[in-house]
Amino acid sequence: MLTSTVCAAVSAAGLGIAALTAYRKRFLAATRIAAFALIPVGLAMTGIIDWVTNIIFKPMVWAGFGVLALSVVLFMIGRFTERRRGGIGSRKERRAATAARPEAVAPAASAPSLGAGRTASQPSADAGKKGRSSAPKDDFSDIEAILKKHGI
Template sequence: MLTSTVCAAVSAAGLGIAALTAYRKRFLAATRIAAYSLIPIGLVMTGVIDWVTNVVFKPTVWAGFGLLALSVVLFMITRGVERRRGLGGRKERKAAAAAGPDAVAPAASVPSLGAGRGVERSAAAGKARQGKESAPKDDFSDIEAILKKHGI
């Protein structure tokens, strides 16, 4: 009830200022001031002001916001714990970091793996491939020749 009275007084004062501005022959500014001054009384008539005051001045509403915030914090904590458990313990994380990233293509050449990474793996894979892939190597000899001709 008090908020409705305050909003009505603000609107009346705004309309008074708009009337004074119109008296000074500044009609565009007077119209704009009148539009702004009608907003508070319009909000009272639609019930928005009562809704806002019920939200702001009720302790149960603030307790609800507090519970929602607590819920978000708990979700974030559980997500962080799940991420830490994803790689296991500290020793497993160190071992995974020392091993480095795996190659996209396991049979890739050494330069594609990056500097100093995977040299031992690619050498072992190359030795294993030589015995198994002797027949397909002959099939691609013409492609290799074309690539060498173009400098690739």
């Protein structure tokens, strides 16, 4: 009940200021002030103000916020000490994992697989093309160079 009265008084004061602003021929500013002034009454009418005051003035709610804050602090302390001690996900473990990882399944597979590894039982792709000129072998050399540069 008291909160509704306070909201009504704040809105009335805001509307009074909006009326004075409109009297001074500043209609755009007066419209904005009136819009802001109507917010407290609207909140009181919807019941949100009563809900908020029930949250604010109950000690059990504040105790819950305290427990949540304590939980966050403990979590942060745990993460901080884990990083300081070199725990899970430390730089040392990441470096060791990258060093132990093999380079590639077959690092030299890109060069021989382009034609040097064909046998007599495997016909070449160019043999099936009749009447077309074959593409030069260095057609993909730029792409190969880029892939080799990136280790692919």
